[in-house]
Amino acid sequence: MSSTPYDVVIGGGSVGGLSFASEAASLGLSVLVLEEDREIGEPEKCDGLVSLRAMGEYIAPEKDCIQSRVRSGTVFSPSGASTTLDASRLDVVVIDRGAYDRQLAELAVSRGAKVLTSSRVIGTETTPGGVRVKAGGEEYRCAYYVDATGPSGVIRRNRLGLIPAAKYEVRGRWVRDGEVEVHLDRRKYPGFFAWVIPRGDDIAKVGAAGFGVNSFRAxxxxxxxxxxxxxxxxxxxxxxxxxVADFVSGRTILVGEAAGQVKPTTAGGILASVAGGITAARSVWKALTRKDPTELGGYQRSWENRFGTEFRTMKRLRGIFEGLSNDDLERIVSLLSSKRVSERLASADFDFHATALLSAVGVKGTLQLAGVLISAEARQALASLVR
Ligand SMILES: Cc1cc2nc3c(=O)[nH]c(=O)nc-3n(C[C@H](O)[C@H](O)[C@H](O)COP(=O)(O)OP(=O)(O)OC[C@H]3O[C@@H](n4cnc5c(N)ncnc54)[C@H](O)[C@@H]3O)c2cc1C
Known part of the structure; x- marks a missing residue:
């Protein structure tokens, strides 16, 4: 379609890059994926918690990728008080992320994309006719370059948004199958939390993260x-x-975590990255077939139409969360246990939980909560969300 050997070269062979590749290849574009690791899907870093319903709108994980189903989520306050929320209607599952990445790679290859592993992109250069991508001692020419390199892509644009996390897989008799746990404690996990995600057979993915703490020690x-x-x-x-502010810069297109397509509340990014990859591929196809680079603008508009409002609300909730004291967290966990709130959350949307939470608590409830929070800033910010 373009005069270069490849229409698109993609740096990063994970959910964002591979969903771009499979969609672009199905539209007839010539696509090359360059992945620095030796194997697609390895090492597996992600916990793989997704809503099956939402993933089905894009590329649903095959049955073999599904490790377990989530029935409930329990939120623990710093003192150990807890509230269990019913998740049985949310269609949330734990997937094997390595297996899902391999599913995406096979799909992309079956549609005509080329995937090269052990190929680290070390630089790109924009030329009048396209982009030169340097990787593994080779140079690849293409019309557009897709940066889907995940955290290493986003760190150049927003270093402050990254929190170091430690994650273990643990086999223990204490693991409760189907029950996800979230542990809040401002002192131990400032700005984030510790989590337990059971994947079956008494095994759980257990992690902890927080600004300025040693996550392994935590x-x-x-x-x-x-x-x-x-x-x-x-x-x-x-x-x-x-x-990030701009998903497209000249002939470079950011996809997935490199574009910041990750929930600012829980750091879940599989759905938004797959959506980003597919949406971006459709816009690149239009730009190439109509020979009109302004078509690339449609990518960010479409992605924001779907996720923009929710992500902005999540970001504001995050700002509030970061300012909460442990006493505030106690009050919030107790509020979640109210019958009205827990019933409404039980039928909410897993991927649009910020909006769901605000609507479950309601304007009156949010203002009441704002009134009892200790931090003045958090009080004001929470009240402004419903005004
Ligand atoms: C501990 C943890 C738990 C998580 N749990 C969940 C969860 O339960 N649910 C959820 O939805 N999300 C979760 N996430 C987030 C999710 O993993 C990411 O949002 C998602 O993987 C982003 O996909 P991506 O394709 O943009 O980037 P990544 O998956 O990070 O992939 C980037 C790829 O680019 C490659 N790469 C990097 N640099 C180069 C280079 N220079 N050249 C070539 N290749 C390169 C990397 O090797 C990698 O394969 C979790 C993340 C972490 C860290």
Whole structure:
């Protein structure tokens, strides 16, 4: 379609880059994916919690990728008080992220894309007719370059949005199948939390993250007393900084975490990255077939139509969350236990939880909560959300 050997070269062979590749290849574009790791899907860093219903709108994980179904979520306050929310109607599952990445790679290849592993992109250069991409001692020419390199892509644009996280896979008799746990404590996990995501057979993906803390130490102390066998340890940054300002810059298109397409509340980014990849591919196809680069603008507009409002609300909730004291967190966990709130959350949308939470609590409830929070800034910010 273009005069270059490839229409598109993609740096990064994970959910964002591979969903772009499979959509672009199905539209007839010549596509090359360059992945620095030796194998697609390895090492697996992500916990794989997704809504099956929402993923089905894009590329649903095959049955083999699904490790377990989530029935409930329990939120623990700093003092250990807890509220269990029913998640059985939300259609949330835990997937094997390595297997899902391989599913996406196979789909892309079956549609005609080329995927090269052990190929690290070390630089790009824009020329009048396209882009030169340097990787593994080679140079690849293309009309457009897609940066889908995840945290290493976004760190150049918003370093402050990354939080170091530690994640273990643990086998223990204390793991409750189907029950996700979230542990809040401003002192131990400032700006984030510790989590337990069961994946079946008494095994859970257990993690901890927080601004300015040693996440491995925080996780070790979380696990102390619970016991069990640690099967795997991973260090990986999570991103909570929100979408970057511009998804497109000249002939470079950002997709997935490189574009900040990750929920600022929970750092879940699989759905928004797959959506980003597919939406971006359609716009690149239009730009190439109509020979009109302004078509690329449609990518950011479409993605924002779907996720923009929710991500902005999540970002404001994050700002409030970061200012909360442990006493405030106690009050919030207790509010979640109210029958009205928990019933409304039980039928909410897993991927649009910020809007769901505000609507479940209601204007009156939000203002009442704002009134009892300790932090004045958090009080004002929370009240402004419903005014
Ligand atoms: C501990 C943890 C738990 C998570 N749990 C969840 C969850 O439960 N649910 C959820 O929805 N999201 C979760 N996420 C977020 C989710 O993993 C990311 O949002 C998602 O993987 C982003 O996809 P991506 O394709 O943009 O980037 P990534 O998945 O980060 O992939 C980037 C790829 O680019 C490659 N790469 C990097 N630099 C180069 C280069 N120079 N050249 C070539 N290749 C390169 C990398 O090797 C990698 O394969 C979690 C993240 C972490 C860290």
């Amino acid at each position: 996780l070790e102390s979380f696990l102390a007393g619970r016991g069990g066998e640690v099967l795997k340890k991973v260090a990986a940054p999570i991103y909570v900084g929100g979408p």
